Amino acid sequence: MSEKNANEKPLPFSRPFPVARAAAVPFEMRLEAKGQELDRLADFLDVDAVTALEGDLRITPWRREGVRVRGDVKARIVQSCVVTLEPIETDLAETVDATYLPEHSRQFKRKLNEEGELLVDPEGPDDPEPFVGSEIDIAAVVIEAIGLAIDPYPRKPGAELPPEPGTDEEEESAEAERESPFAALKDWKGGGSR
Numbered sequence: 001m002s003e004k005n006a007n008e009k010p011l012p013f014s015r016p017f018p019v020a021r022a023a024a025v026p027f028e029m030r031l032e033a034k035g036q037e038l039d040r041l042a043d044f045l046d047v048d049a050v051t052a053l054e055g056d057l058r059i060t061p062w063r064r065e066g067v068r069v070r071g072d073v074k075a076r077i078v079q080s081c082v083v084t085l086e087p088i089e090t091d092l093a094e095t096v097d098a099t100y101l102p103e104h105s106r107q108f109k110r111k112l113n114e115e116g117e118l119l120v121d122p123e124g125p126d127d128p129e130p131f132v133g134s135e136i137d138i139a140a141v142v143i144e145a146i147g148l149a150i151d152p153y154p155r156k157p158g159a160e161l162p163p164e165p166g167t168d169e170e171e172e173s174a175e176a177e178r179e180s181p182f183a184a185l186k187d188w189k190g191g192g193s194r
Contacts (some may be wrong), residue, residue, distance in 0.1 A: 012040030015139040019100070019131070022059040022067050029071075031055040031142055041146040042077075045147055048087060049078040055142045057096070066101040066128060069138065075146045083159040090154065099128040100136050 002033035015031055033041060033053040042050045075092045 006173070009044055011137070011140060011143060012044040013037040013139055014137050015142075016135040017059065017138045018135050019067050020134060026060040029055075029057045029138060030058060030178060041143065044143070045077070047077045047079050047150065050075060051078065051089075052076040053142070053146065055096070055138075057138065057141075059138075062099050062128075062129055063101070067098055067136065068097070068099045069136075069141050070097045071095070073142050073145045077146075077150065079151070079154040081156040081159055081177065082153045083155055083161055085155055088154050088156055092146055092149045093151050096141050096145045098126070098141050100131045101128040103130040103132050106130060135174055 013033060015029075017027075017029070021027055031054065033050070036051045038053065041053060043049065053073075053075045055071055055073040059068055060068050060070075062068040073092075073094045073096055077092065078087050079089050079090065080086070081088050
């Protein structure tokens with residue numbers, strides 16, 4: 001049994017896939033969320049609505065005991081504009097490419113520094129994900145890809161933030177008309193009689 005992060009939300013839906021099914025030959029899978037799954041997904045992703053989610057995936061054997069999941073995922077979401085609060089519909093399209101190995105596989109090659117911390121190359125390929133038991137959840141791959149593609153600050157085309165207080169044109173022109181505190185010194189310097 002694996003421990004779960006207390007702050008982690010449970011996935012809004014699941015699509016378990018038995019790894020043995022792709023052990024010999026590639027497997028084509030179409031994933032589509034409908035109805036309440038889309039409602040739960042919107043809550044999970046913290047958007048106003050998810051009106052469509054689908055993925056076309058190919059699951060192939062990887063290094064004898066693992067699997068590789070590749071394909072394309074599409075979604076249509078509705079968010080509120082951060083400026084106008086009006087709804088914005090956005091189409092997302094992402095490519096997924098993930099590999100999985102059994103949790104206790106000897107094929108895991110973790111690179112550690114001298115302090116024992118895991119080293120990750122941000123430019124390199126992703127390390128395989130461990131899985132427990134005989135299944136992986138394909139929904140998790142799809143949901144992660146869409147979640148990472150969401151704009152956290154959506155803005156409608158042409159929407160502008162209001163000017164900051166104190167930068168209004170009238171205030172700027174009034175400021176320019178005010179005399180400088182040194183204006184009185186200009187007259188005092190050369191204008192007095194002896």
